[in-house]
Amino acid sequence: MSVTAAKGFTAAGIAAGIKENGNPDLALVVNNGPRRSAAGVFTSNRVKAAPVLWSEQVLKSGEVSAVVLNSGGANACTGPKGFQDTHATAEKVAEVLGRGAVEVAVCSTGLIGVLLPMDKLLPGVETAAAQLSEHGGEKAAIAIKTTDTVHKTSVVTKDGWTVGGMAKGAGMLAPGLATMLVVLTTDAALDNDVLDKALRAATKVTFDRVDSDGCMSTNDTVLLLASGAAEVTPEYEEFAEAVRAVCDDLGQQLIRDAEGAGKDIKVEVINAATEDDAVEVGRSIARNNLLKCAIHGEDPNWGRVLSAIGTTQAVFEPDRLNVAINGVWVCKNGSVGEDREKVDMRYREVHIVADLAAGSETATIWTNDLTADYVHENSAYSS
Amino acid sequence: MSVTAAKGFTAAGIAAGIKENGNPDLALVVNNGPRRSAAGVFTSNRVKAAPVLWSEQVLKSGEVSAVVLNSGGANACTGPKGFQDTHATAEKVAEVLGRGAVEVAVCSTGLIGVLLPMDKLLPGVETAAAQLSEHGGEKAAIAIKTTDTVHKTSVVTKDGWTVGGMAKGAGMLAPGLATMLVVLTTDAALDNDVLDKALRAATKVTFDRVDSDGCMSTNDTVLLLASGAAEVTPEYEEFAEAVRAVCDDLGQQLIRDAEGAGKDIKVEVINAATEDDAVEVGRSIARNNLLKCAIHGEDPNWGRVLSAIGTTQAVFEPDRLNVAINGVWVCKNGSVGEDREKVDMRYREVHIVADLAAGSETATIWTNDLTADYVHENSAYSS
Numbered sequence: 001m002s003v004t005a006a007k008g009f010t011a012a013g014i015a016a017g018i019k020e021n022g023n024p025d026l027a028l029v030v031n032n033g034p035r036r037s038a039a040g041v042f043t044s045n046r047v048k049a050a051p052v053l054w055s056e057q058v059l060k061s062g063e064v065s066a067v068v069l070n071s072g073g074a075n076a077c078t079g080p081k082g083f084q085d086t087h088a089t090a091e092k093v094a095e096v097l098g099r100g101a102v103e104v105a106v107c108s109t110g111l112i113g114v115l116l117p118m119d120k121l122l123p124g125v126e127t128a129a130a131q132l133s134e135h136g137g138e139k140a141a142i143a144i145k146t147t148d149t150v151h152k153t154s155v156v157t158k159d160g161w162t163v164g165g166m167a168k169g170a171g172m173l174a175p176g177l178a179t180m181l182v183v184l185t186t187d188a189a190l191d192n193d194v195l196d197k198a199l200r201a202a203t204k205v206t207f208d209r210v211d212s213d214g215c216m217s218t219n220d221t222v223l224l225l226a227s228g229a230a231e232v233t234p235e236y237e238e239f240a241e242a243v244r245a246v247c248d249d250l251g252q253q254l255i256r257d258a259e260g261a262g263k264d265i266k267v268e269v270i271n272a273a274t275e276d277d278a279v280e281v282g283r284s285i286a287r288n289n290l291l292k293c294a295i296h297g298e299d300p301n302w303g304r305v306l307s308a309i310g311t312t313q314a315v316f317e318p319d320r321l322n323v324a325i326n327g328v329w330v331c332k333n334g335s336v337g338e339d340r341e342k343v344d345m346r347y348r349e350v351h352i353v354a355d356l357a358a359g360s361e362t363a364t365i366w367t368n369d370l371t372a373d374y375v376h377e378n379s380a381y382s383s
Numbered sequence: 384m385s386v387t388a389a390k391g392f393t394a395a396g397i398a399a400g401i402k403e404n405g406n407p408d409l410a411l412v413v414n415n416g417p418r419r420s421a422a423g424v425f426t427s428n429r430v431k432a433a434p435v436l437w438s439e440q441v442l443k444s445g446e447v448s449a450v451v452l453n454s455g456g457a458n459a460c461t462g463p464k465g466f467q468d469t470h471a472t473a474e475k476v477a478e479v480l481g482r483g484a485v486e487v488a489v490c491s492t493g494l495i496g497v498l499l500p501m502d503k504l505l506p507g508v509e510t511a512a513a514q515l516s517e518h519g520g521e522k523a524a525i526a527i528k529t530t531d532t533v534h535k536t537s538v539v540t541k542d543g544w545t546v547g548g549m550a551k552g553a554g555m556l557a558p559g560l561a562t563m564l565v566v567l568t569t570d571a572a573l574d575n576d577v578l579d580k581a582l583r584a585a586t587k588v589t590f591d592r593v594d595s596d597g598c599m600s601t602n603d604t605v606l607l608l609a610s611g612a613a614e615v616t617p618e619y620e621e622f623a624e625a626v627r628a629v630c631d632d633l634g635q636q637l638i639r640d641a642e643g644a645g646k647d648i649k650v651e652v653i654n655a656a657t658e659d660d661a662v663e664v665g666r667s668i669a670r671n672n673l674l675k676c677a678i679h680g681e682d683p684n685w686g687r688v689l690s691a692i693g694t695t696q697a698v699f700e701p702d703r704l705n706v707a708i709n710g711v712w713v714c715k716n717g718s719v720g721e722d723r724e725k726v727d728m729r730y731r732e733v734h735i736v737a738d739l740a741a742g743s744e745t746a747t748i749w750t751n752d753l754t755a756d757y758v759h760e761n762s763a764y765s766s
Contacts, residue, residue, distance in 0.1 A: 047693030047701045047717070077689050079702070079718030112686025113719055218690055289672070289753075290761050297762030303495025306460050307601055310430030318430045319462070334430070335462030336496055370672075370762075372755035378673050379680030379753075 002137030002153035003029050005164030006187040008227025011136035013143030016124025018072035018117055024143035025072040026121065028128040029183050030097060031065055035228030038064035039196035040105070041203050043220035049076030050086040051106040052219060058090075058105050062192030064225055065103035067183055068093045068128075069144050070121060071168070073110040076218040085116050092122050096129040107181045107221045109146050109168060141166035144181055147377065149257055154249040156242045161188040161230040163242045167250040169257075180207065180254065182222040184246060187230035188239060198240040199224045206247035209279070209365045210255055211286045222247075255366045260374030263295050265350045265367045273359035277314035281354060282365035284308045292370035298345035300325040305354060306334065315358045322355035385520030385536035386412050388547030389570035391610025394519035396526030399507025401455035401500055407526035408455040409504065411511040412566050413480060414448055418611030421447035422579035423488070424586050426603035432459030433469040434489040435602060441473075441488050445575030447608055448486035450566055451476045451511075452527050453504060454551070456493040459601040468499050475505050479512040490564045490604045492529055492551060524549035527564055530760065532640055537632040539625045544571040544613040546625045550633040552640075563590065563637065565605040567629060570613035571622060581623040582607045589630035592662070592748045593638055594669045605630075638749045643757030646678050648733045648750045656742035660697035664737060665748035667691045675753035681728035683708040688737060689717065698741045705738035 004011050009031055016026040031038075040059040042052050058064060068089055075082045090104040097104075108116070131139075141151040148168050155164040169180035184199075203222055224243065234242075255264050267285045272278035285291065288308040294301035302323045309321060323331035328343045330336075350369075368374075387394050392414055399409040414421075423442040425435050441447060451472055458465045469489050477484040491499070514522075524534040531551055538547040552563035567582075586605055607626065617625075638647050650668045655661035668674065671691040677684035685706045692704060706714035711726045713719075733752075751757075 045690060045693035046695075046699075047689045047704075074686075077686055077714065077718055079716065082718070112684075112690065113714070115719075218686075218693060289757075293758050293761035295762075296758060299762065301495075303457070303460055303601075306430045307428060307495065310428035310601060312429075316429075321430075331460065331496070333462065335460055335465070336498075370758055372758045374672075375676050375679060375753055375755045375758060378676035379678075379682065 001155050002141045002164055002166040003183050003185045004134050004137035005155040006162040006185045006227060008032050008187050008229030009185045010132040010134055011140040012128040012131040012133065013136065013139030014124060014128045014131060016127065017120040018070055025070055026124040026128055027069040027140035027143040028093065028132060029067045029140055030132055031225045031227050033227055035189060035226055036063040036065050036103065037190060037192040037195055037226040038062060039192055039199045039224045041199055041222045043217055045218050047077065047218050049074050049108060049219040050078060050082040051075055051108045052221060053083065054086045054090065055105040055107065055221060058102060061102065063103055064105050064223065065099045066093050066097055067105045067107065067223055068125060069107040069181055070116065071109050071144050071146050073108060073114055073116045074112050074219050075108040075116050076112040078113065078115050081115060085118055088118065089121060089125065092125045096126055105223055109144065109181055109219055112218060137166065144168040147259055152250055152253040154246045156245050158234065158238065158242055160232045161234055162186060163246050165246050165250060167254060169254045180220050182250060184224040184243065186226045187228065188226055189228035189231060189233045190226050190239065194236060195224050195226055198243045201240055202244040202247040206244060206251040209363065210251045211283060211365055211367050255368060258368040259377040260371045261368035262371050263350050263369035264348055265295055265352060265369065267352050267365045267367060268362065269354045269356065270362045271359055272356045272361040273315035275361045275363055277356065278361050278363035280312050281309055281314050281356065282363050284312050285352065285354060286365045286367035289370055292367065295350055296369035296371050300330055300340045300343040300345060302331040305352060306331065309354060314356060316356040320357040322357065324353040326351055384538050385524045385547055385549040386566050386568045387517050387520035388538040389545040389568045389610060391415050391570050391612030392568045393515040393517055394523040395511040395514040395516065396519065396522030397507060397511045397514060399510065400503035401453055408453055409507040409511055410452040410523035410526040411515060412450045412523055413515055414608045414610050416610055418572060418609055419446040419448050419486065420573060420575040420578055420609040421445060422575055422582045422607045424582055424605045426600055428601050430460065430601050432457050432491060432602040433461060433465040434458055434491045435604060436466065437469045437473065438488040438490065438604060441485060444485065446486055447488050447606065448482040449476050449480055450488045450490065450606055451508060452490040452564055453499065454492050454527050454529050456491060456497055456499045457495045457602050458491040458499050459495040461496065461498050464498060468501055471501065472504060472508065475508045479509055488606055492527065492564055492602055495601060520547070520549065527551040530642055535633055535636040537629045539628050541617065541621065541625055543615045544617055545569060546629050548629050548633060550637060552637045563603050565633060567607040567626065569609045570611065571609055572611035572614060572616045573609050573622065577619060578607050578609055581626045584623055585627040585630040589627060589634040592746065593634045594666060594748055594750050638751060641751040642760045643754045644751035645754050646733050646752040647731055648678055648735060648752065650748045650750060651734065651736045651745065653736060653738050653745045654742055655739045655744040656698035658744045658746055660739065661744050661746035663695050664692055664697050664739065665746050667695045668735065668737060669748045669750035672753055675750070678733055679752035679754050683713055683723045683726040683728060685714040688735060689714065692737060697739060699739040703740040705740065707736040709734055
């Protein structure tokens with residue numbers, strides 16, 4: 001059901017010919033109201049794609065009528081012409097929907113540094129608009145795939161209102177979001193400031209803590225649109241929890257579909273002095289190529305965990321660190337702990353716990369192992 | 384000639400049985416004076432191996448009579464027993480040489496979290512001491528290899544004095560030094576404060592800018608010992624240049640021998656506002672797994688260079704960035720530049736220039752591509 005699970009939304013996904021292989025590559029999501037409240041979170045990369053620069057401006061008004069998304073080209077590092085193309089895309093959507101271009105957010109994903117084939121994209125907008133449907137959510141989710149092997153959707157339904165969404169992303173997952181496009185919709189009746197607060201709180205502990213390969217994209221965008229069609233205004237906490245749950249589910253789907261990965265690694269940092277410390281240590285562990293290779297080899301190489309912790313500025317004493325891998329405390333007090341032979345690493349999910357013994361804060365970062373398949377996927381062709 | 388190229392030094396390298404495969408694993412380097420001045424630079428990892436903790440204390444006196452190095456075990460994360468073992472090793476060297484243990488630096492490399500087989504190491508010290516020779520430099524260089532495919536030595540001879548050295552390292556190369564043990568010797572007559580200044584200046588622009596996989600070791604050590612046997616005191620600038628040249632040569636040898644690498648990548652950042660900016664940007668590019676995969680695939684994917692630059696705090700404007708790969712300016716003003724088809728990437732060395740257009744400072748970071756062989760070497764067995 002994806003972005004059309006919530007009332008008030010229609011969507012479509014089509015093949016406009018942007019991708020040379022003829023796969024679906026253009027999605028349209030339309031908010032039919034009565035409200036058009038919206039919030040957005042964008043990449044923190046300072047090199048931002050044209051659609052990000054455009055959509056950041058659109059979101060300043062707090063209202064979005066439609067989102068147009070294309071795969072098959074990121075429209076990043078494309079100069080003034082690239083920005084003109086994004087603008088023209090928004091104008092085209094506005095024209096066919098009878099809305100203003102300033103209400104149209106644009107998202108793109110694909111190769112950096114290549115201009116979009118506007119002669120295919122603009123007619124594609126007309127085709128997509130003609131196919132808009134309350135059942136179009138899944139097609140839209142399919143049309144935004146790049147190297148994704150599956151499309152990703154999630155829905156949480158509460159007492160009379162719903163939060164649903166779709167995501168694409170299968171690599172370049174990193175803080176400040178993954179190369180990731182996410183559109184969330186809700187029929188709850190909420191103002192844009194409430195949406196913004198709930199969205200930022202959710203992404204901070206979900207997408208921001210999914211770190212497949214430490215690489216940050218130029219195009220990451222997460223949008224949350226509210227139609228108000230359910231005519232229900234939930235309590236903030238309940239709404240925020242629903243948004244967090246959908247983001248968490250989509251984030252997990254991203255990790256499970258990460259390019260070339262054989263393991264999903266949950267890095268849980270406990271007993272940190274501050275949450276920031278926990279996140280810093282978690283990221284450092286999650287980005288350690290040597291550890292990621294060891295996990296791929298099903299080797300509980302805890303020395304590489306300690307090595308990664310040691311590069312951070314977090315509060316800890318080296319001789320008080322403890323590390324568990326899949327429940328076995330292989331490192332105690334910074335030294336050899338339980339027998340590493342006890343660690344069973346045959347399954348896809350691997351759970352690393354790093355105990356800093358310095359406080360009571362915690363954070364969990366998700367990453368993947370580093371594999372020959374990852375290298376192949378990212379070296380055999382441009383992406 | 385290695386560490387015995389300079390007068391006043393003897394060395395030995397033997398197989399003590401620390402490595403199960405019977406390969407050489409213990410090296411001894413002795414300064415026979417008349418001076419015993421020394422300086423050292425150690426890992427900035429906060430999780431430091433026992434030999435690093437020991438040697439840092441030894442170096443505080445500014446005098447070192449001997450260095451004992453073992454491969455086959457890092458003696459890191461080994462708790463109080465590990466430190467006792469390092470101490471016992473230094474005592475043993477002191478005993479057989481008739482010196483004080485506080486003059487004996489200790490270096491170890493190998494797997495983290497495993498105690499050294501002292502029943503083999505201590506008798507090995509006696510064997511090595513019996514084989515000390517003015518021609519032992521090469522044997523010492525061989526005995527410190529781990530996954531190195533070749534041993535690494537370098538010598539610069541000036542007017543009546545010499546700087547020579549040996550290095551081991553083939554992975555975990557990163558700032559704050561590589562997993563890397565380096566011993567440099569000179570017969571110049573210099574005080575330890577001069578040695579310290581020259582060594583820090585040299586490592587800052589050589590070993591510190593070799594970043595094979597962004598992983599920082601618990602054991603990195605670079606030592607510089609001066610015997611004064613040449614009875615010559617060179618000008619500081621000339622001496623510092625010789626030390627830098629030997630460090631640079633050894634650093635290049637490390638990059639060329641990096642585990643599983645197929646390409647050596649020179650990342651040159653130019654026109655930065657500050658040298659720190661240039662280093663930050665260079666490191667960010669050098670650590671981008673997606674770019675490293677692209678280089679492996681001989682794909683001049685400059686979008687990944689811009690993506691990496693965008694994650695830094697350096698001074699730059701996205702639309703003024705220029706990137707050249709092997710001499711072709713594939714990105715101009717943050718957008719598409721010359722035809723990427725012109726880039727010839729068939730050879731081992733790849734040269735990336737990132738022009739920040741923000742000043743006049745520069746820095747060069749060396750790294751390697753990311754390959755399936757790297758994954759294999761670091762996942763197929765513990766290291």
